[in-house]
Amino acid sequence: MTRPPVPAFAIVPVAAIALTVAAVLTALSGRYGYHRDELYFLVAGDHLAWGYVDQPPLTPLLARISTTIFGDTPAGLRVVATLACCLTVVVVALIAREFGSERRAQILAALAAAVAGFVLGTGHMVSTATFDLLAWMLICLFAIRLLRTGDGRWWIALGLTTGIALENKYLVVLPLAALLIAVLILGPRNVLKSWWLIAGVALACLLAAPNLIWQATHDWPQLTVAGGISEDDGTENRIMFAPLQLLQLSPFLVPIWIAGFLRLWRTPTLRWARPIALAYPILCVIVLATGGKSYYALPLLLVLVAAGCQPTIDWARGARRTTLLAAGLALTAITSAIFTLPVLPTSAVNAVLPINPEQGEQIxxxxxxxxxxxxxxxxxxxxxxxxxxxxxxxxxxxxxxxxxxxxxxxxxxxxxxxxxxxxxxxxxxxxxxxxxxxxxxxxxxxxxxxxxxxxxxxxxxxxxxxxxxxxxxxxxxxxxxxxxxxxxxxxxx
Structure with missing residues (x-):
């Protein structure tokens, strides 16, 4: 089936938004200090290996590269996190474009990603979640293109991204599982009947093999770590899952991602994209069943935000609604900065720790x-x-x-x-x-x-x-x- 071509990409304004994010993160990157995880990555980067007890090797490697090039300071370390965050903003706008969103909706998608609390929080400091988020967004972009075009060659891009992502964090298998289940339920199943799929899986396995071999030869310590974390935090994670889904992106973005879900589910011309909508509740069930952290499902919410930007732009006709939308984005930016970026004096940090304890771990x-x-x-x-x-x-x-x-x-x-x-x-x-x-x-x-x-x-x-x-x-x-x-x-x- 021939799909209509996607609109032109709003590259200049989207790039300007990404550069603004880079400027803000760079200006704040030296405040407070290293996070405890960053201190760990610095030492791990001095002991480069194909694996570690609690993670694959990519994040320590990137920490080593960033500090070698830009200096052994919090600001020097965080350059790679800033770059990953800016790319995430651009990819969210590209996802909006894949859903047929016009120029203004693409700009709104970039803005929404740029002010989202989880995006800014992971972009401020180096963590496995920083690069995991970018990987998830790229995987979603390539999966959407696969569903939209039916071109099996996108399996190669999916395999390449998945393989690299598995060298950073194994959580990348969660959105893939959710998307696969959704496609099996809703179709189009013909995208699974391709030799390109086998090639993509083989490529992913090849790229992930060094760390998997390391884990196997060290008795799979990462499974021990994951089991202990789930046992300690699983009940609390389940209780806080729904509230944190609303808070960690931003409550002001909730109407947009709800609109995105409804758009993908109801719009006849986007029937091919219904598995993308279904993948989010499937992923939520998987995360809840395993006792995982609430942020494990947030990347797919960003996809729904991207899908919801066109109906939001259509709704925001007239000065009053445009002002209301602008005010919502401004409030999102302010609250996200307060809760995720080092803008408060240290004497006031305790106020935000119930929502984001990572702020305190930098002091x-x-x-x-x-x-x-x-x-x-x-x-x-x-x-x-x-x-x-x-x-x-x-x-x-x-x-x-x-x-x-x-x-x-x-x-x-x-x-x-x-x-x-x-x-x-x-x-x-x-x-x-x-x-x-x-x-x-x-x-x-x-x-x-x-x-x-x-x-x-x-x-x-x-x-x-x-x-x-x-x-x-x-x-x-x-x-x-x-x-x-x-x-x-x-x-x-």
Whole structure:
């Protein structure tokens, strides 16, 4: 069946919107500081491998590239996140175009993506979700083109994007599964009867193979991590799923994505796109069943936003409705910036943490290193050569690796995530041991002798993040050689 050609792409205004986003993110990228995950990626980037305990290799690799080219600072690290965010904005506009949206609707789609909280939040800092979002948008764009044109060659683009995305995060299989189920239910099933599909799958498997081989040869640690996270957070994730779906993009965008769902479902000329609409509720069911986080389903909401921009433009005829739409976008931009970008003074950050706790996780790391250094200096100078600095989680270990050398601290060790492999302390390090713990626990202290708390870390401006009231504990020695202790100190979540 011949489809009508898509409208011309509004490349100049869409590019201008993307560049504006880049300017805003760049201007704010140096505020607050590194996120705990970014500190982890920096160390992982110094230990490049085909896999890690908790993730594939792409994000640490991009972190290494960005800091090498642009500097080992939060701003230098975040250049790649800014670029990914800008490309996401452009791809959302291209998706709107695929649905036959005119120039103004494409511009609205780019604007809606540019002010959406989740897009700005992932664009501000380096995370696996940053590049996962871009990958999902590209996969959706290529899948939509496949359905619109029936041209099986788009399976190659889908396979290429999926393979690369699997080297970043395995979640990319979720939208693919949802889209496949939707196509099987609604059609057009003829797109599945193609040798191009087999070629696309083979390409994806080839690109994903290095990390899958790494995981298989290391007993699939990522499954252990995922299982632990689901067990710990699954119930809370299910309870908060619906509210966060409304909040994490923006409540002001809800009418647009509802209009998009109805447009794809009801418009006769877009009957080929009905699987795209159905894929979103299918994905929600999958995420709820597995106890996944609410943001796992947000990328498909962006697709519905793109679809809803044309009916929104059609509705916004006349000065009053245009003003109302502009006011909604402005309020979205303001609220998204407050909740996802470092625009507030640190003294006010606690107000936004119930919605976005990631804001608080960017504050206090240099101060933590300074507090630990003060405690380290309590160790007699003649004992420091055999002493060990041990951090309870990867954020602490990453911060001490990044900021510790300027305070004279040694290389930190940790049993958390892949830090356990980088490596264990040598058995010649017989103590003392300085422990950095979120809270005092026998999980660690039972492996050491005569443990005494020597300091407590208080976050700047009393920001309520995970490191609030961290205990700095000095122990005289390990109870066994480190090689014997290390398996018990390893943590996967």
């Amino acid at each position: 206090g790391w240099p101060e933590l290193a300074q507090t630990v250094a003060t405690a380290w200096n309590q160790i007699p100078a003649d004992q420091r050569a055999t002493a060990v600095l041990f951090a309870g989680n990867y954020g602490q270990a990453g911060a001490l690796a990044r900021y510790g050398p300027q305070h004279g601290l040694p290389t930190p060790y940790s049993g958390h995530m892949s830090f356990a492999d980088w490596p264990a302390p040598p058995d010649t390090q017989t103590g003392p041991v300085l422990l950095v713990e979120q809270e005092r626990t026998p999980r660690y202290e039972s492996h050491f002798t005569t443990c005494t708390q020597v300091a407590t870390f208080t976050t700047p401006a009393e920001v309520d993040n995970e490191e609030t009231n961290t205990a700095i504990v000095l122990c005289t020695a390990p109870t066994k050689p480190w090689s014997a202790l290390w398996p018990a100190l390893r943590r996967y979540y």
